[in-house]
Amino acid sequence: MLKKGVKTLLLYCFAFLWLVISFYPFIFMVNTSLKGRMEFLMNPVWAAPDRFLYSNYLKVIEGGFFRFFFNSVGVAAVSVFLILLASSLASYVLSRIRFRFSGLIYGAFVAGMMIPIHITLIPVYNLTKALGIYDSLLALIGPYVSFSLPISIFILTGFMKDVPMELEEAAFMDGASHFQIYSKVLLPLSKPALATVAIYNFIMLWNEFIYALVLLTSKKNWNLTMGLWNFQGQYSIDIPLIMATLTLAALPLILIYVFLQEQVIKGMTSGALKG
Amino acid sequence: MKKLEQLPWYRRENFVISLFLIPAAFFFVLYIVAPIPISFYYSLFRWDGIGQKIFIGFQNWSELMRDPVFFRALKNNFILVVVSIIVQLPFGIGLALLLNGGRWWTKPLKTIYVLPYLMSSVAIGMLWRYVYEPTFGLVNMFLEAIGKYHWIQDWLGDPKIVLYSVINAINWQFIPFYMILFMAAMTAIPEELYEAAKIDGASPWKSFWTITIPLLMPTITNAATLSLVGSLKYFDLIHVLSGGGPSHASELLATYMYKRSFHHFRMGYGSTIAVALFTIGVVVSSIFMRSARRKEYEGSAL
Known part of the structure; x- marks a missing residue:
């Protein structure tokens, strides 16, 4: 009995220790964001703020935070829409129609997951300049859609393969075209997988950094990660201000996560579990 | 018909x-297929990205073979691969085990444990900068408070430890991912197996090694592959946290490629590094996957 008690205690200790390790940096972030600049330097870092100071948040918002925020929302939303469209169309063909190169094409798309993004950076940088969309939000959409396709096609094709064929065979008999079956039968049935793909890619694109770094230069076009990155350069001595920025930037994802926890987790694991 | x-x-x-x-x-x-041969083509030129491209044959490649920073970055990449696999996977499995039982605190804990993985690498990098800050950073303030003055370090400024400081932050970011991966895999293991083992008198420790680990093997292989592929192309956090420095001590292939291309505007040489990164990535991960798969077959034959 005693031995079991010791084991449980150890278990609790580990659980608590990991709670501190994974959560304390967030507490530090929010706590610091409510302090004054001098106050932060004079008191120990873990001390609670003398009084809750909201002026850091106001300053962040005045610094153009919402511009970056909505740039990120816009790019992610348009990209996710295009990802859903392109990957569901391709997955329909790859999962429902038998044809000669289907395995090869599917394999090529999925192999895209292994390709390091960096080999595309310079060619895409040049392409973007040639298209005249360098330093605009439009520049991000091409690479964002392309790099999300492999995992999306992987998830959607896997899902659609498991949808029973009977329904569409009946529809075929009635003379429905492939497009009608795709839009009226398969898309509605694939809603859960589409939601997973949408949420997963939204999170990934919300956090994307390197393409934004290479393809955006002027402040009005920055997305949130670029805004954060430049904030650091600009205000590196005003730590509470930086922490306020980080808190605001992390908030939307944390909210999505709290409300859609199951789907978020499903999205993050579904690319890795099968196959 | x-x-x-x-x-x-x-x-x-x-x-x-x-x-x-x-x-x-x-x-x-x-955006993905065409850039691969184009990058190789660029690697044959001297080019600043704006002016004329000058064809120089394989000069960039021979420079690369003599470039100590490239080999430093390559070595760092392999250290990152190894440390990631031997730290992130065991911690992922351990935490998944911890949260596997249905106690009242497992659900809220899972919610909190996942949080680091949701943050963007840029945000994590900025946050960890102040964790590691030498004079008022969290780590050093903590060491000072408990009186361990001789443990205080310049975590990001000392070339001997900077790579490990950064890898530590990367582990913090990715352990939650492996945790949920293994949690999902563990729910697929039938409860009866454990009950049968218990009736046979097996200790929890023994059933962990004889039931959980063998049945998790495919997931472990997948996780190791993901970790390997991810580590070879890792960029974001290092760029924000240390910028590859000081003096290339924490340089990775990706950060080095970015620096040469977009700071020094040596697009030809940058492309050469990118092609090398691509080739190494493809070769290493296909060797790894092939041997992992062979192991699996051998395992199933037993």
Whole structure:
């Protein structure tokens, strides 16, 4: 009995220790964001703020935070829409129609997951300049859609393969075209997988950094990660201000996560579990 | 059954197939497939990104073979691969085990444990900068408070430890991912196996090694592959946290490629590093996956 008690205690200790390790940096972030600049330097870092100071948040918002925020929302939303469209169309063909190169094409798309993004950076940088969309939000959409396709096609094709064929065979008999079956039968049935793909890619694109770094230069076009990155350069001595920025930037994802926890987790694991 | 010729052209299967594949293929070819040979082509030129390209044959490649920073970055990349696999996977499995039982605190804990993985690498990098800050950073303030003055370090400024400081932050970011991966895999293990083992008198420790680990093996292989692929192309956090420095001590292939291309505007040389990164990534991960798969077959033959 005693031995079991010791084991449980150890278990609790580990659980608590990991709670501190994974959560304390967030507490530090929010706590610091409510302090004054001098106050932060004079008191120990873990001390609670003398009084809750909201002026850091106001300053962040005045610094153009919402511009970056909505740039990120816009790019992610348009990209996710295009990802859903392109990957569901391709997955329909790859999962429902038998044809000669289907395995090869599917394999090529999925192999895209292994390709390091960096080999595309310079060619895409040049392409973007040639298209005249360098330093605009439009520049991000091409690479964002392309790099999300492999995992999306992987998830959607896997899902659609498991949808029973009977329904569409009946529809075929009635003379429905492939497009009608795709839009009226398969898309509605694939809603859960589409939601997973949408949420997963939204999170990934919300956090994307390197393409934004290479393809955006002027402040009005920055997305949130670029805004954060430049904030650091600009205000590196005003730590509470930086922490306020980080808190605001992390908030939307944390909210999505709290409300859609199951789907978020499903999205993050579904690319890795099968196959 | 209708014959193919009788269908109008727009209902023929081949036409429909190509039409449905065009949007995805367009993006995929333009932004992923085509850049690979183009990067190789660029690697044969001296080019600042704006002016004339000057053909120099394989000069960039011979420079790369003599470039100590490239080899430093390569070595750092392999350290990152090894440390990631031997730290992130065991911690992921351990935490998944911890949260596997249905106690009242497992759900809220899981919610909190996942949080680091949701943050963007840029945000994590900025946050950890102040964790590691030498004079008022969290780590050093903590060491000072408990009186361990001789443990105080310049975590990001000392070339001997900077790589490990950064890898530590990367582990913090990715352990939650492996945790949920293994949690999902563990729910697929039937409870009866454990009950049967318990009846046979097996200790929890023994059933962990004889039931959990063997049944998790495919997931472990997958996780190791993901970790390997991810570590070889890792960029974001290092760029924000240390910028690859000081004096290239925490340089990775990706950060080095970025620096040469977009700070020094040596697009030709940058492309050379990118092609090297691509080739190493493809070769290493296919060797790894092949041997992992062979192991699995051997395992299933037993």
